[in-house]
Amino acid sequence: MKIAFTTSGETLDAPFESRFGRAPKFLVYDLEKETFSVIDNRQNVNASQGAGIQAATTVARAGVACLVTGHCGPKAYKVLSAARIRIFASSAATVKEALGLFRDEKLVEALSADVEGHWM
Amino acid sequence: MIVAVASGKGGTGKTTVSANLARVFDAEVQLLDCDVEEPNAHLFLKGAGIEEEEICIPVPEVDEVLCDGCGECGAFCRFHAIVSFGAKPLVFPDMCHGCGGCAKVCPRKAIRETGHRIGVVGKIRADRVTLIQGRLDVGAPMAPPLIRAVKARMRKEVPAILDAPPGTSCPVIATIGGADFVLLVTEPTPFGLNDLGIAVDMVRDLRIPFGVAVNRVGAGDDRVHAYCRDQGIPILLEIPEDRAIAESYSRGELIVDSLPRYRPLFEELARGLFDGGSPSGNRAGYRPFKSCQGRFRRRENGCALELHGKTCCGLDNRCGKPPCEDKR
Numbered sequence: 001m002k003i004a005f006t007t008s009g010e011t012l013d014a015p016f017e018s019r020f021g022r023a024p025k026f027l028v029y030d031l032e033k034e035t036f037s038v039i040d041n042r043q044n045v046n047a048s049q050g051a052g053i054q055a056a057t058t059v060a061r062a063g064v065a066c067l068v069t070g071h072c073g074p075k076a077y078k079v080l081s082a083a084r085i086r087i088f089a090s091s092a093a094t095v096k097e098a099l100g101l102f103r104d105e106k107l108v109e110a111l112s113a114d115v116e117g118h119w120m
Numbered sequence: 121m122i123v124a125v126a127s128g129k130g131g132t133g134k135t136t137v138s139a140n141l142a143r144v145f146d147a148e149v150q151l152l153d154c155d156v157e158e159p160n161a162h163l164f165l166k167g168a169g170i171e172e173e174e175i176c177i178p179v180p181e182v183d184e185v186l187c188d189g190c191g192e193c194g195a196f197c198r199f200h201a202i203v204s205f206g207a208k209p210l211v212f213p214d215m216c217h218g219c220g221g222c223a224k225v226c227p228r229k230a231i232r233e234t235g236h237r238i239g240v241v242g243k244i245r246a247d248r249v250t251l252i253q254g255r256l257d258v259g260a261p262m263a264p265p266l267i268r269a270v271k272a273r274m275r276k277e278v279p280a281i282l283d284a285p286p287g288t289s290c291p292v293i294a295t296i297g298g299a300d301f302v303l304l305v306t307e308p309t310p311f312g313l314n315d316l317g318i319a320v321d322m323v324r325d326l327r328i329p330f331g332v333a334v335n336r337v338g339a340g341d342d343r344v345h346a347y348c349r350d351q352g353i354p355i356l357l358e359i360p361e362d363r364a365i366a367e368s369y370s371r372g373e374l375i376v377d378s379l380p381r382y383r384p385l386f387e388e389l390a391r392g393l394f395d396g397g398s399p400s401g402n403r404a405g406y407r408p409f410k411s412c413q414g415r416f417r418r419r420e421n422g423c424a425l426e427l428h429g430k431t432c433c434g435l436d437n438r439c440g441k442p443p444c445e446d447k448r
Contacts, residue, residue: 049261050200050215057194060205075212079203082210 001031003102004059005095006069010038012096018070021051027095028062052076060085068098068107077113089114122280123393124154124299125333126323128315130286132305133335136369137357138283139164140376142249144386145394149249150278154295155285156239156254156266163372167246175254175269176235177218177262184208186230193222193231218265239266241273250278264294271298279394288322296323301393302330303356308340313347320353333357333389357389 006023007014017023026039039062044051052072056079059067067080068088080087088107092098101107125138135153139161142151153161180193180202187208194204201216202209213236223231239256254270256263263285274280284295296302302323306316316332323330331354334344339361348355359365359375359382368378376383 050212053200053203053212053215057200057203057205075215078212079210082207083205 001066002062002064003029003031003066003068003099004039004062004064005029005098006067007038007095009095012036012094012099014095016070016090016092016095016098018091020067020069020072020076021053021055022047023055023069026055026059026062028059028064029099050075053079056080056083056085066102068102071115072110072113073115074113077110121301121394122274122282122299124282124284124296124302124328125305126284126292126296126302126319127286127305128288128317128319129306129312132286132307132312133333133359134286134305135161135164135283136335136359136375137303137305137333138281140374140386141390141393142251142281143374143376144383144390145248145279147248148278150274150280151249151251152270152274152280152282153251153253154267154270154282154291156256156263156270157285157291159253159255161251161283162244162253164374165244165246165249165251166372167244167249167251170243170245170250172240172242174237175239175241175266176237177216177265178220178233179213179216179218179236180209180211180222180231181234182209182211183230183232186228187226188228188230190227192225192227196221196225214259214261217262238262241266241269243273263291267291267294271295288318292322293326296326296328299328302328303333303393304330305333305335306344307336308334308338308342308344310340310343312340313344316344316347320351331356333359335359336361356392357385359385 005027006017006020007027008017008024009015010025022045023041024045025041027036028039029036039058041055041058044054047054052075056076060079060083064085066086066088068090070089070091072087077087087110088102089110090098090101090107092101125134127134138151142149151161151165153159189204189206189208191204193202193209199215199217201212202222216236220233223233237257238260239254242253242255244251244253252270252273254266256266282295282299285291304316304319304323306312332348334355337358337360345355364379365375368375376386
């Protein structure tokens with residue numbers, strides 16, 4: 001199973017990013033192989049609109065089953081739900097910490113968007 | 121003749137200039153409030169509402185039976201208004217610009233377009249002024265299609281003043297595109313100057329003739345005037361800093377009505393831009409400004425700034441007459 005984490009860096013020690021749509025990068029961790037890869041989300045950081053939708057499409061294409069992030073808006077939530085990706089909220093400091101919390105099942109699953117869209 | 125009143129910086133007086141300009145016309149004139157996100161010209165031009173129309177843009181609707189989830193629609197849409205990954209695409213009507221591209225690229229013709237309301241266009245008649253106003257719905261982020269709907273209701277044979285939104289982004293481009301002349305309103309402050317420069321770059325890129333109106337002259341410094349002089353940009357209107365103007369504004373009154381001493385400023389502007397506001401319109405109406413050969417010459421003997429003992433006639437000496445004594 002693959003899990004996506006929002007981050008501003010490229011390693012497990014990198015800071016965990018609370019924003020989803022405008023997160024600089026996604027770290028995709030493979031729980032079976034214990035390896036990870038990093039997807040750049042730079043194109044969305046300064047997008048005028050639609051960042052959440054595009055970011056959700058990006059992680060859906062990466063084939064992840066779960067997403068761990070800080071906050072998730074309504075449009076991103078809609079796309080992630082359609083892609084059957086489970087969303088977990090975390091306020092961890094690093095990706096490694098968020099991964100640990102996920103493994104220990106200490107993260108709460110988000111069952112709706114928890115922030116308003118910027119255009120609502 | 122279509123004159124767009126725009127500005128880089130917000131709050132410089134676009135609506136003040138456009139509404140007062142419309143008011144001094146002695147013939148029929150149209151005022152288009154293209155600041156559809158926060159229209160306000162109606163606060164100054166009180167009149168009877170004539171009609172109101174709902175404006176919709178076409179957004180995609182996917183036929184689940186026909187769709188095979190190929191994803192062509194999502195790949196085409198740069199606004200992420202339609203998203204597909206193997207299943208029936210998700211549609212986000214708020215993001216849609218109504219271009220119809222997804223329906224065109226769909227190989228199975230599974231997408232048809234349906235109307236999605238974004239706002240209304242209202243018409244108000246106040247004496248000789250017909251105010252056409254766009255009001256974007258709360259939560260609808262798509263201003264340009266509504267601005268185009270406002271402009272589509274403009275009568276070509278009647279002179280038109282377009283009150284643009286601030287800035288230099290898509291809604292402004294949608295407003296000033298097709299205008300014969302752009303009047304850039306600014307204020308004599310560092311912010312005013314900075315944003316004026318950005319707006320000047322924009323109108324130069326669009327190759328639309330333009331001039332500058334400086335509001336609150338005397339409140340800041342003379343860098344806007346110096347910039348215009350260096351760039352060869354005519355200053356066509358100078359509204360002095362005057363508390364009485366602010367007070368009249370706060371009561372929702374027009375300067376030309378409540379402070380008649382300033383009325384000639386706008387009459388002169390109307391004559392220069394619209395050739396006396398003749399009902400036939402005059403596409404060449406801006407020429408007097410470009411060459412400084414028109415009526416604005418007269419300003420040397422009675423411009424607002426001379427009245428207030430300040431600086432210049434704003435015409436950069438292009439009229440061939442010596443600049444005002446206290447100017448440089």
